Amino acid sequence: MTSTTWTRLAVPALAVSAVIVLTSLTPAQAAPVHPVGTWGASADEVGGAVGAAGLTDRSVRNLVHTSLGGSGVRVTLSNAFGDRPVTFTSTHLGLAGDGAEVVPGTNRPMTFEGADEVTVAPGTEVLSDPVDATVPADATLAVSFHVVGESGPITGHDVATQTSYVSGTAGADVAGEEAGAAFTTQISSWYWVESVVVEKPRRVRTAVFFGDSITDGNGSTAGADRRYPDQVADRLVTSRFAGRFGVMNEGISANRVLADSTGGQRGLDRFRRDVLDQPGVSTVVVLAGINDIRWDHADDASDLITAYRDLIAQAHSEDVCVVGATLTPYEGGSRYTPARDQVRVAVNEWIRTSGEFDGIVDFDAATRDPARPARFLPAYDSGDHLHPGDAGYAAMAEAFDLSLLECDR
Template sequence: MISWTPLAVSGLALAAALAVAPAAPAHASPLHPVGTWGASADKVSGDAGAAGLADRSVRNLVHTSLGGSGVRITLSNAFGDRPVTFTSAHVGVAGEGAAILPGTNRPVTFAGSPEVTLAPGTEVLSDPVATSVPADTTLAVSLHVVGESGAITGHNLAMQTSYLSGTPGTDVAADESGAAFTTQISSWYWVESVVVEKPRRVKTAVLFGDSITDGNGSTVGANRRWPDALADRVASSRFAGRYAVMNEGISANRVLADSSGGQRGLDRFRRDVLDQPGVSTVVLLAGINDIRWDHADEASDLIVAYRDLIAQAHAEDVCIVGATLTPYEGGSRYSPEREQVRAAVNEWFRTSGEFDGVVDFDAATRDPARPTRFLPAYDSGDHLHPGDAGYAAMAEAFDLGLLGCDR
C-alpha cells in the first residue's frame, strides 16, 4: 500500500512541455497529491505477458486529466512471481510514435536512487520530479528492466499503443528519439499511476468498474473512454481545475468473483479507490460481468456487495455515485433471465437512496424502441460495449455536481 504524503516540490503550470519548477512562495496555498492518471494493476496476459522481459526498455504512453507540479509515478509488481529491478525511469511529454518532445524527458528517482527493486506483491512511489505537466496531455513513462522480469504486472487493456525497445541489454529509457523502440505493445507495463501536486481544494475522482470504464470498444490512442470524456467535460465547465480523474476499470472484472480481469471488485476497492491520493468521489459502474457469468443469479447478490462498497467509501468520507448497468441484448451471454437481474439491479440503483448520487447510464445509452439494446449509434458493434459516441453520451449524462457531496 502506498502512503501518500505531501509532495516536496511545487511549480508553475506548463503550456506544452515539462519544465523545471521553482519553489512555491510562502503565501501559496497548501498543496497535496492528486492522481492525474491511473490504471488498475492486473497480470498482463498479452504481448510479453507471463513470458516477461529481460534487459529491455518499455515506453508507456499515458494521458493526464489535470496538470500539476511535483510529478510522481507509482510502479507495481503486485502480481509478479519474482523481484523486478529497474535501473532507470524517465517521464516526458510524448511526441510522434515512441518519440518524446525534445528537452522534456526527466529522470525519476526512488528514495534518491535511479534504481529500484520491487519484491513480488509490492509497489513503490517515486520521489517528486521538479517539473510540471500539462492537463490533457500524453506522457511517456519509460523504464528499463534488468534480468528476467518474470510475469509482468501492468494493465492489459490500455486502448493505447506503447512501445518496447528492440535490443536487449541497452538502456534507452532516457532517449528522446523513439528509434530504439521498435515493438508496439497494447498493454501498460508496471506503471500504475501519475500523481501531481495541487491546492487542497482540488480532489481526485476515481471511476471504478469493468471493461466499459476501461474503454473497450473506443478508438485506440484517441482517449475516448468515458472517463476521458468526463475529464474533458470537467475542464470546460465551472468545475475546471477542481477534479483529477483516475480510470480504475479492468476489462472482464467482476464484483463478486476473481477472473481473468483481475481481483474481484470487493477485494481491490481499497487499493484502487480508497488508497488513491486526494480521492473524494468514486463512480461505481460494475456488475454486468457477474450477471453474465451467473455469479449473481438475483439482484440481491450484487446489492449486498454494493452495500459493502458504500460502507467502505463512507467510512473514509468518500462520496460514492452509483451508475446503472448498460444494456447488452445481442451481446455475449445475454438471456432474458439475466436481463431480469440487470433490470432489478438498475431499479435498486434508481430508488434505494443508498448512494450519494446516481447516474443513469442505462437510460443514456439504450434504444428507446428496444430498451434492452444499445442505441445503434452508441454500439461498438459487439452489443456489450459502447463505441466512441456511446462513451461520449455517458459522460454527457453525468451531472458534474455529483463529483462533490456533503460528506
C-alpha cells in the same frame, strides 16, 4: 526555486512541438498541498505470452494521459502480481511526441529516495520522488524505464486502449533517449506503471471511476482517449469545476464484483487498493456488475445489491462518497438472455430508487434504444452490442452530472 513547465505550442496539423519554460513558484503553489491522481490504471497480471514470461533487460515506454495539470509529479510502479523482485533503472518522464518519441527537451529523470535505481518486491509498489516539472492537463506523457535482468510475470494493465512501446534490443538501456527508433515493439498494455500523481491545493480532489470493461474503455478508439472517464475529465476542464478534480480510471476489462476472473481480482477485494488507497480521493463512481450477471454469479438482483452495500460501507468508512451507475443494455451481446436481463433491470431499479448511494447516474437511460430498451441505441454501439463505441461513451459522459463529484462526507 524554479520548476519546469511543459507547454504545448500551437503548431500546424500533424506536427508536435513543445517548449520548456522556467517559471518561479507562485504563492498558490507554495500553499499547503497534497497528492492528487491525474492518471491511473488498475494493476493486474498482463495476459499473453509476453505478460507471463516477462522481459529481460529491455526498456519500456508507457504512454499515459493526464486529466489534471500540476507540479511535483510522481509515478507509481507496481509489482503487485509479480513472482520475484523487479529492478528498474533509468526511469524518465516526458511529454510524448510522435509514436515512441519524446518531445525534445522534456525527458526528465526520476529517482526513488534519491536513487536512480529501484527494486520492487513482489506484492508491492513504489512511488517516485517528485519530478521538478509541471505537467499540462489533457496531455500524453511518456513514462520510460529499463528493466534489469529477468522480470518474471508482468504486473500492469492488460487492456490499455493505447499503444506503448518496448525496446527491440536486450541489454541496451534506451529509456533516457528522446528518439523513438530503439522502441521497435508495440504493446497494447501498460507495463508496471500504475498511477501519475501531482501536488495540488487541498481543495482539489481525486475522482475514481471503478468498474469493468465499460469503464476501461473497451470499444473506444485506441489512442484517442475517448473512454467515458476521459470525456468526463474533458468536460471538467470547461466547467465551473475546472482544476478541481483529477480523474483516475480503475476499470478492468472482464472484471466482476463477486468473483475473480481473467479480469483480475473481484471488485470487492480490489476496491481498497484501487479506490480507497488512491491519493486525495473524495468520490468514486461504481459501474460494475454486468459480468457477474452474464456469467451467472448474480442469479438475483440481491446478490449485487449486497455487494454494492459492502462497497458503500467500505467507502463511507473512509469518508468517500459513492455514485452508483446503472448497468448499460446488452441485448444481442455475448451471453445475453432475457432472464439475465431481468436481473440487470432489477439491479438498475434498486440503484435508481434505494437512496443508498450518495448520488446516481443513469447510464442505462442515456445509452439504450427507446424503441428496444434492452439494446444500445445503434449509434452508440461499438458493434458487439456489449460495449459502447466512441459516441456511446460521449453520451455517458454527457449524462454525468458533474456536481455529483462535489459530494462531501
